[in-house]
Amino acid sequence: MDNPISEHQLVNGLQIKLKEIHTAPIVSHWLWYRVGSRDELPGKTGVSHWVEHMQFKGTEQFPATVLDKAISREGGFWNAFTNLDWTTFYETLPADKIDLALRLEADRMCNSTFKPEEVDAERTVIISEREGSENEPLFRLSEAIQNAAFDRHPYHYEVIGELEDLKKMTRDDLYGHYRKHYLPNNAVLTMAGDLETDVMLKRLEELYAQVKAGVVPPHPAQHEAPLKSERHVEVKGPGETLYLQVAYRAPAANSTDFFVMTVLDSILTGPTGLNMFGGGGISNKTSRLYRALVEKGLATSLSGGMQATIDPFLYDINVTVQPQRTPEEILDTIEDEIKRLQDTLLSSEEIARAIKQARALFAYGSENITNQAFWMGYAEMFAKYEWFSNYVSNLEQVTPQDIQTTARVYLNPARRVTGIYVPEPGKEAA
Amino acid sequence: MTAIDQTHWKSLPGPDDTRRVELPNGIVVLARSNFNSPSVVLSGYLNSGSLFEPDSQMGLSAFTAQALTRGTQKHDFQQLFDLLETAGASMGFSSGTHTTSFGGRALAEDLPLLLDLLSECLRTPTFPSDQVERLRAQILAYLGIRAQDTEENAAMEFDKALFAGHPYARPEEGYPETITAIQRDDLVAFHQKSYGPAGMVVVVVGAVDVEQATALVQQALGDWKNPAQANQIALPPVTPLKKTKRIHVPIAGKSQTDIDLGTLGPKRKSEDYLAASLGNNILGQFGMMGRIGDVVREQAGLAYHASTSLNAGIDLGTWEVNAGVNPANVERAIKLIVEELKRFVNEPVTQEELQDSQANFIGRLPIGLESNSGVANALVNLERFQLGLDYYRRFPEQVQQITTAQVLETAQRYIDPKRLVIASSGPEA
Numbered sequence: 001m002d003n004p005i006s007e008h009q010l011v012n013g014l015q016i017k018l019k020e021i022h023t024a025p026i027v028s029h030w031l032w033y034r035v036g037s038r039d040e041l042p043g044k045t046g047v048s049h050w051v052e053h054m055q056f057k058g059t060e061q062f063p064a065t066v067l068d069k070a071i072s073r074e075g076g077f078w079n080a081f082t083n084l085d086w087t088t089f090y091e092t093l094p095a096d097k098i099d100l101a102l103r104l105e106a107d108r109m110c111n112s113t114f115k116p117e118e119v120d121a122e123r124t125v126i127i128s129e130r131e132g133s134e135n136e137p138l139f140r141l142s143e144a145i146q147n148a149a150f151d152r153h154p155y156h157y158e159v160i161g162e163l164e165d166l167k168k169m170t171r172d173d174l175y176g177h178y179r180k181h182y183l184p185n186n187a188v189l190t191m192a193g194d195l196e197t198d199v200m201l202k203r204l205e206e207l208y209a210q211v212k213a214g215v216v217p218p219h220p221a222q223h224e225a226p227l228k229s230e231r232h233v234e235v236k237g238p239g240e241t242l243y244l245q246v247a248y249r250a251p252a253a254n255s256t257d258f259f260v261m262t263v264l265d266s267i268l269t270g271p272t273g274l275n276m277f278g279g280g281g282i283s284n285k286t287s288r289l290y291r292a293l294v295e296k297g298l299a300t301s302l303s304g305g306m307q308a309t310i311d312p313f314l315y316d317i318n319v320t321v322q323p324q325r326t327p328e329e330i331l332d333t334i335e336d337e338i339k340r341l342q343d344t345l346l347s348s349e350e351i352a353r354a355i356k357q358a359r360a361l362f363a364y365g366s367e368n369i370t371n372q373a374f375w376m377g378y379a380e381m382f383a384k385y386e387w388f389s390n391y392v393s394n395l396e397q398v399t400p401q402d403i404q405t406t407a408r409v410y411l412n413p414a415r416r417v418t419g420i421y422v423p424e425p426g427k428e429a430a
Numbered sequence: 431m432t433a434i435d436q437t438h439w440k441s442l443p444g445p446d447d448t449r450r451v452e453l454p455n456g457i458v459v460l461a462r463s464n465f466n467s468p469s470v471v472l473s474g475y476l477n478s479g480s481l482f483e484p485d486s487q488m489g490l491s492a493f494t495a496q497a498l499t500r501g502t503q504k505h506d507f508q509q510l511f512d513l514l515e516t517a518g519a520s521m522g523f524s525s526g527t528h529t530t531s532f533g534g535r536a537l538a539e540d541l542p543l544l545l546d547l548l549s550e551c552l553r554t555p556t557f558p559s560d561q562v563e564r565l566r567a568q569i570l571a572y573l574g575i576r577a578q579d580t581e582e583n584a585a586m587e588f589d590k591a592l593f594a595g596h597p598y599a600r601p602e603e604g605y606p607e608t609i610t611a612i613q614r615d616d617l618v619a620f621h622q623k624s625y626g627p628a629g630m631v632v633v634v635v636g637a638v639d640v641e642q643a644t645a646l647v648q649q650a651l652g653d654w655k656n657p658a659q660a661n662q663i664a665l666p667p668v669t670p671l672k673k674t675k676r677i678h679v680p681i682a683g684k685s686q687t688d689i690d691l692g693t694l695g696p697k698r699k700s701e702d703y704l705a706a707s708l709g710n711n712i713l714g715q716f717g718m719m720g721r722i723g724d725v726v727r728e729q730a731g732l733a734y735h736a737s738t739s740l741n742a743g744i745d746l747g748t749w750e751v752n753a754g755v756n757p758a759n760v761e762r763a764i765k766l767i768v769e770e771l772k773r774f775v776n777e778p779v780t781q782e783e784l785q786d787s788q789a790n791f792i793g794r795l796p797i798g799l800e801s802n803s804g805v806a807n808a809l810v811n812l813e814r815f816q817l818g819l820d821y822y823r824r825f826p827e828q829v830q831q832i833t834t835a836q837v838l839e840t841a842q843r844y845i846d847p848k849r850l851v852i853a854s855s856g857p858e859a
Contacts, residue, residue, distance in 0.1 A: 075792060094796065125727055131756060134686070239574075301568065367803075
């Protein structure tokens with residue numbers, strides 16, 4: 001965890017971060033692009049995620065079947081994620097086999113083929129991915145909340161995109177988006193594990209020498225005015241369970257308010273870590289809302305949190321409502337607890353506790369090399385790596401007054417979005 | 431085949447760096463140090479599970495396991511979680527069919543706390559009435575969610591059909607009516623009858639010396655006794671399927687149908703296990719979900735997810751194919767999957783396919799065993815299935831010895847494409 005990170009930039013603008021960790025014969029390699037659903041226009045939603053899928057369809061040098069087989073043969077694992085602000089690809093392999101991943105990523109930065117027949121075959125796969133999500137009441141509810149929470153900003157849409165857009169997407173839409181955004185000067189490459197920095201850097205210079213820089217397109221994201229009044233959505237669907245979600249516009253990740261909100265959330269709904277792999281979690285049974293909702297028999301479970309994003313996204317609280325209880329009772333209780341944060345200063349012990357929890361989550365995450373390489377790139381997508389390395393010390397700066405002020409600014413009931421998933425009993429299983 | 435680099439394998443657990451001690455009361459302790467991160471993982475199980483509950487009280491074992499943290503003689507629910515959460519630690523219990531598992535993690539300095547709380551919850555739970563009712567409401571809410579979950583419904587029907595008349599047919603979480611009928615006294619009695627040190631395994635992995643880890647377990651649990659503890663229950667045989675059973679659970683309003691298709695598989699201790707496991711990798715895991723993934727997802731574009739799993743247990747196992755598809759494509763996907771199963775039992779896998787999967791099994795081992803929880807799981811399995819402390823060191827050699835003929839014979843022994851359970855759940859077919 002304390003090993004130094006060496007940072008470099010190639011002439012084509014590719015940023016590189018390397019960290020030697022010689023505890024296991026493994027290397028994890030990540031390539032991050034500053035493109036996500038935040039870069040999409042209405043009518044073409046879901047294009048970033050679909051491009052990510054197409055990146056697994058092969059290049060001239062590495063046809064799809066060869067790629068997949070080559071990495072699996074070495075016992076490695078690889079995958080990719082598309083998020084609001086970024087898309088990332090990673091491979092974790094035995095250290096002596098990592099060159100394969102390096103060659104592959106350098107190649108598919110510009111040489112993916114996007115064959116029309118592959119685009120058509122992938123359309124049904126992606127629609128199927130969306131349909132799988134739609135089976136989950138909570139996906140449908142949070143999609144409706146997101147729609148209601150943003151009018152102009154692309155955060156209005158789910159990353160996977162609107163079904164209508166997925167049906168109409170063309171090969172040119174996808175290929176155009178790929179060539180516009182998959183540029184070395186729009187990417188960050190991070191590696192952690194059993195590697196020699198000098199050797200690795202030389203190899204990366206060789207591999208990326210032929211990839212030319214381009215013009216990174218401006219982000220279409222538009223400023224979103226604060227909500228002027230409370231909004232409410234209702235989603236109906238099959239089920240027996242009523243869910244309630246409350247969302248507030250959250251601070252952007254690079255705002256100091258983000259750290260205050262992180263501590264506040266830890267106290268209100270329980271701690272959330274930044275681990276993507278094997279971090280484990282800490283339960284939230286002593287959080288204020290668990291005590292007020294679950295312990296009082298109003299709800300059967302409760303969670304909350306926010307994502308680190310470039311533009312302000314959402315802080316949300318999710319509640320599984322106990323049968324016979326009403327959303328209004330839950331909302332009143334949430335409001336009471338938020339009011340308590342706004343009216344009464346926390347003790348410094350409560351803040352210290354949230355910080356110890358954050359520190360423990362870090363220790364759990366640092367057991368794993370893949371997680372460490374993930375962290376190195378993740379923070380670069382919305383801030384700088386220092387955002388991550390100073391995360392705990394930034395939390396330590398948070399004062400009871402900060403929590404109070406932040407609770408007043410962000411958790412304003414007049415600017416919240418509430419949503420309920422209403423189960424339709426007539427549609428139960430026969 | 432890649433040559434096996436000996437230094438590479440030193441990072442895997444073996445007899446030289448794993449300490450195994452049997453305490454006088456029957457508890458087996460396994461410990462392994464890892465000082466790369468200041469954290470520690472606790473894992474293990476005890477000899478109590480849903481096999482010990484009658485049909486009329488299905489879900490009792492799971493209910494009891496979850497109720498252990500609801501209050502002890504020393505701490506009430508909030509005090510207990512205050513201790514854990516203040517330390518940034520976590521701990522939980524869950525019941526399976528044969529055993530009840532526990533797990534926890536903490537910063538290394540808090541291992542004594544974790545072990546003390548483990549001991550308290552296991553030995554002196556008080557099952558406070560108000561907490562039992564709260565937990566009951568939570569379980570019922572979960573069962574309500576389960577009733578609407580296409581994947582869960584397909585899986586439950588799969589088990590019901592495959593294990594008809596056998597305890598494995600029962601869902602471990604029970605049903606709303608059985609959960610509603612269970613009384614607090616039933617939890618107390620179940621705990622008294624089936625919880626004890628005999629057959630218990632405790633694994634500690636992380637930033638702690640192995641001697642110290644064992645001593646701490648001894649201190650926390652070494653004096654636990656329960657003369658009333660029941661023995662494991664012998665299971666009846668499973669009646670093999672005579673023909674394919676097709677079941678559909680309709681849930682209106684869903685966008686996707688989940689398919690769970692398969693048959694019995696080898697148990698973990700079976701000599702067939704490794705060949706079946708390599709075969710399974712070829713069939714539905716390797717690369718982008720193996721042959722099944724290739725046919726259903728890559729070629730036909732029918733599903734985002736289509737893969738296979740071999741679930742080898744203590745007494746029996748299952749061999750399953752899972753896929754989520756558009757309701758209009760269900761029968762087409764099933765047909766493609768069954769065709770692949772026919773091919774799998776009619777012709778041997780190619781030498782190249784086998785070598786790919788062998789290399790995959792060997793190469794992925796150090797990656798899977800990188801974190802404390804990965805090692806802890808591995809050690810739990812060593813003990814649960816009596817594989818021997820040198821298992822992971824011997825593993826590459828054993829994998830390399832499997833032949834394509836063995837994979838075919840094993841596939842034929844377990845999979846008959848004319849006798850499958852095909853369960854699905856989604857909108858009305």
